[in-house]
Amino acid sequence: MNKQIKKIAIIRLSALGDIINSAVVLQFIKKHYPDAKINWICEEVFAPLLQTNKHLNAIHSINLKKLKKNKSFSLLKKTVSQLSNLDDYDIVIDMQGLIKSAIVARIISKNTHGFDKNSSRESLCALFYKTTSSISYEENVIKRNCFIVADALGFEITDAMIVNKEPVFEKTKDFELRSDKKNIALVIGASWASKIYPKESLLKVCNALQEQSYIIWANEAEKKNAEWICQHCEYATLAPKLTLSELISFVSEMDLLIGNDTGPTHLAWAQNIPSITLLGPTTTRMIYETPKNIALKSPSKVNILKINKNDFSIKEISPQQVIQKAKELLYGL
Template sequence: MKLSALGDIVHASVAIQFIRKHIANAHISWFCDARFEQIARLLAGVDEVVALPLKDKKFLKSFGILRQKQGQFDIIIDLQGLLKSALVSRSLGKNIFGFDRFSTKEGLASIFYTHKYSCNYNKNIILRNLELCAFALNFSFDEKEILTKEPCFLKNSRIPNKNSRISSKKILIAPFASESSKCYAHFASVIKGAKEFAQCFLVAGSEIEREKATKLASSGATLLAPLDLAQILEFMDTCDLIIGNDSGITHLAWAQNYATITLFGNRSGARNAFATPKNLIIQATPKHKIDAFHIDKSDFCINDIDPAQIIAKAKGLCDA
């Protein structure tokens, strides 16, 4: 159970292959908001995706869908830990596993769980999700297993894959995020430095993002045409590196085992990303101690990151 948003769904995606590893014949249903149905349907190892139009406030339709699914599951795992996801879980059955009231942002959600797991809310989110699944399904895992994970999402074949690589290096830059305090303001300088050893491409979603990206492209990058998430996955497969803010795009790249550099400011990179030799985190120094329960959205310390640091790490990954 991971209803929204994109980054949250991606963070939970790795749990599927761990479940499959220990319970090979499990039938896995994934509940998500209808706005994220496309990415959920690309999840590798999921048997069924159930899309609920909750964000569009179609509550009667959502209730009807849930009613049809009621009583069909032996175990229900709420990885999101919000009141909304807890209510959805409770409508499906009674054998529900979730975080206890001290371990999730909306502690009230825990009253709907049959089995409650205690885990520091500031702990790495990938580990939190895996630990809850392990608790629910009675298996154990080693963090080193994450380093050898399989790609979490399927891809289509509408865009050429790595066989069509051009000779020069390619970097995809994802300069946007859901919160302004998560957005790095100096990508123009990064592009100017990185274009000395790679071609830079920009991805943007909304019209507002595309307007900003058009200006950013003048620094020496190519703005991609609008792509859906499946197409973005395919384009990533032709790239040597993805650089971006703490956003769904960079987390998606991590899930697919692509090299990444993810930038963090007022949020913890140690919590919201899983570092590997090819998945680097650059953390700015926030004004106050970072606490996932209380995010200071007025802190734009992400902009204190030196573009030269990003460029140097990008060159190292591209040369690896």
């Protein structure tokens, strides 16, 4: 253990699921460096999520999406100045492994650590790091996240530690849920259309389980599909519109979550809530399976180095498969 490490910066700018799957490392860092101050740099929209993690001392948000959209020199200058004036960190760990995140790391400090050229999607990012870690890009994303941090800080994160982790985020709100039925959350949306499980199949799942199903939605298109399920199933209810911190609390109170490869589904794993992740164009690499966090993958073959966003094979996962796994997790059948 390097006792000289007192200030640590983590860079994971986006997206929601990736930040959720990265934040698990914070509890392990604190275990080995209890006195260290840990800061996180992320896109502005995700700051409220990280504010519910008790191990962070500060969150610094930037708006690279706005910068890219507006192409404003004054905003660029302001962003660079903001990053340059951050603390003098003992180490800055880029968990994202993209050129944009590597540049952010290098602006903040010379003491940068990231993936080597053979371990990231954008190999040129390695040029910006002082030290690097080597791990296959094809490796499970949770294991990659844990490895790069442990390797940078000189300790080990074992499978047992990951399986027995504490919830990654803290609840900030209580919800009034059914006490006479199991409460199940269904995530209806995703960032790509090919990641989305058909609403007709989700309807069959709701009707078969006959428990209280809450349909989580994030935009008007998802809300419309969620309402369609609710109109056709007496056991389905439209979940309220949720902020990121409310989403954490809501998911944390569920008996089970069923969803696509997307942020709210990963949140169930982070909070130690039983979950079924439905995968079409992506693979089980995207989650860390446990006895209560399982995946159902469609028959398609996936090249993770060249994801096919036109792979709609998720629809080939039968509702019966989902129903059976749900019953196993809910009732131990």
